[in-house]
Every structure is written in structure tokens, then in C-alpha cells.
Amino acid sequence: MCKKAAVWVLAGFVSLAIATTGAKADNEKGTAVVKGKVVFEGDAADPKPLPPMNADAVCAKAHAKTQPDQGTIVYKKDGNTIPYVFVYVKSGLKGKYDAPTEPVTIDQQGCMYHPHILGMVAGQTIQIKNSDPTNHNIHSLAKKNSQFNFAQPNAGMVKELKSGDTFNKPEIMVKVKCDVHAWMSCFVGVCTHPFFDVTKSHENDGGDKSKRGTFELKNLPAGEYEIEAWHENFGTVTQKVTIKDGETKDIEFKLGPKKSSDASDKMKEVIVKENGTLANQANAGK
Numbered sequence: 114m115c116k117k118a119a120v121w122v123l124a125g126f127v128s129l130a131i132a133t134t135g136a137k138a139d140n141e142k143g144t145a146v147v148k149g150k151v152v153f154e155g156d157a158a159d160p161k162p163l164p165p166m167n168a169d170a171v172c173a174k175a176h177a178k179t180q181p182d183q184g185t186i187v188y189k190k191d192g193n194t195i196p197y198v199f200v201y202v203k204s205g206l207k208g209k210y211d212a213p214t215e216p217v218t219i220d221q222q223g224c225m226y227h228p229h230i231l232g233m234v235a236g237q238t239i240q241i242k243n244s245d246p247t248n249h250n251i252h253s254l255a256k257k258n259s260q261f262n263f264a265q266p267n268a269g270m271v272k273e274l275k276s277g278d279t280f281n282k283p284e285i286m287v288k289v290k291c292d293v294h295a296w297m298s299c300f301v302g303v304c305t306h307p308f309f310d311v312t313k314s315h316e317n318d319g320g321d322k323s324k325r326g327t328f329e330l331k332n333l334p335a336g337e338y339e340i341e342a343w344h345e346n347f348g349t350v351t352q353k354v355t356i357k358d359g360e361t362k363d364i365e366f367k368l369g370p371k372k373s374s375d376a377s378d379k380m381k382e383v384i385v386k387e388n389g390t391l392a393n394q395a396n397a398g399k
């Protein structure tokens with residue numbers, strides 16, 4: 114009996130110790146979903162081409178056609194949707210989350226980064242690969258995290274950067290570039306949680322164009338969240354969403370050159386037009 118009592122006392126101490134540290138991740142997940150799409154408001158310009166890759170024969174040989182600059186693509190024929198937008202929960206989460214044990218990967222292939230936009234949890238391992246038989250120098254321009262800058266001269270090289278080496282603090286977004294090929298860039302969104310996504314592009318729509326520009330944040334706990342959509346050239350926009358367990362909310366983000374002042378100008382124009390019409394009708398009646 115005495116032994117049993119001692120075990121209970123010990124168990125009590127252990128649970129008290131866990132409860133008081135507070136830092137232990139609970140990895141709280143739920144059943145709510147926030148999904149939707151990001152669209153360009155207004156007339157989007159045509160995508161800009163990446164500069165010619167002739168400076169490096171390996172890069173030039175990798176592409177039969179000029180590649181578009183991914184940061185300028187708007188699918189005008191598919192609802193003006195925008196790919197490569199990083200969508201994430203900016204605030205409102207109460208849980209604490211461990212970094213997944215599996216790494217995220219940045220692959221240098223055809224002298225472009227794959228993926229172009231990448232999300233990860235702070236502290237997660239990043240695997241950097243060179244699939245090209247040419248020299249790349251991969252350089253992160255982190256501001257809140259430590260930077261890295263190293264060469265991968267041969268195809269098949271892989272470097273793993275662990276939590277202590279690089280991105281262990283949240284940072285939206287970290288630009289990564291190649292010091293050899295000026296057109297190469299990608300962006301990494303470092304979050305404290307796993308609730309992020311990147312809007313789909315022609316590279317991963319699975320042949321379904323209606324998926325372009327869409328995102329999905331799954332397994333959210335019920336709560337009130339601020340969700341942000343970030344794009345490298347079109348800026349950022351946030352939306353507040355309140356969601357219950359089991360609920361799915363469909364939202365739309367609008368990005369583009371239009372600002373709120375344009376909207377109020379448009380409103381003024383409508384009022385002026387209406388007054389004009391009323392005045393004309395009044396005159397006609399006389």
C-alpha cells in the first residue's frame with residue numbers, strides 16, 4: 114500500500130511539473146477548415162519573362178522556352194486567380210506546435226527553385242538539393258533568423274540545415290537567392306504552427322485549372338483568426354475569420370494595384386451619375 118501511495122505522489126509531481134513548465138507543445142488540432150482563393154483585382158499585366166539563361170549553357174538547355182517570372186503570373190482566363198501566394202494564420206492560435214520531424218525541401222532544378230514558395234514550421238529541417246550539373250550558390254537573406262550562404266557545385270549534392278543552423282524563429286518571408294544566376298529566387302514562410310498553404314499554380318493544379326489560385330487551411334481548432342495572404346509583388350491582405358468545430362469557411366482574398374481610396378472615388382462617381390440621371394429626369398418632366 115505504501116509503495117502504491119508513493120507512486121501516486123510521484124505521478125502527481127510529474128504532472129504538476131509538466132503543467133507548470135507551460136512550454137510543452139500541445140499540437141492542438143481541430144476539425145475546422147478555411148479555404149478559398151486569391152484573385153487579382155483589376156486588369157493584370159501579362160506575366161514578365163525571366164531573363165535569358167544563356168549565360169549558363171546548363172540552364173539554357175534545361176528550358177525549351179523562356180520561363181515566366183512566377184511572381185508576375187495572374188491566370189486571367191481562369192478567374193484572375195493568383196498562384197504562389199503564401200496564406201497562413203497570422204494570429205489567434207492558442208496552441209503550441211512542434212516542428213515536424215520530416216524535412217522540407219528546396220530543389221535547384223533547371224536553374225529554378227522548386228518550390229518557388231515554401232512554408233515550414235520554425236525549427237524544421239530544410240534539405241537543399243542541387244539537381245543541376247552546374248554550380249549554384251544558395252544565399253538566404255533572412256532578417257530575424259541567421260543567414261546562410263554556400264555553394265553546391267555538383268549535381269546530386271544535398272545539404273541538411275537543422276533547427277540550430279537556420280530558421281528557428283518565425284519570419285514572413287525569407288528571400289532565398291542564387292548568387293550565380295540572378296533570376297533565381299524563392300521565398301520561405303517560417304511559421305510557429307502548421308496552418309499555412311501556398312495557392313496552387315499550373316505546376317501543381319493536377320490538370321484542373323479551377324484549382325489555380327486556391328488554398329486550404331485544414332485541421333484548425335475552433336477560434337477567431339486573422340489570416341494573411343502574402344505575395345512577393347502584389348503585397349499582403351488580411352481577413353478575420355471566426356470558425357467553429359467541423360465548420361468550413363470559404364473566403365476570397367483580393368490583391369492588386371487597387372487601393373481603398375480608389376473604391377471611395379468609384380462610390381463618388383456612382384453618386385454623381387445617379388444625381389445626374391435624377392436631374393435629367395426632373396428636367397425631362399418639365
Ligand SMILES: [Cu+2]
Binds near residue numbers: 248
Ligand atoms: Cu544558381
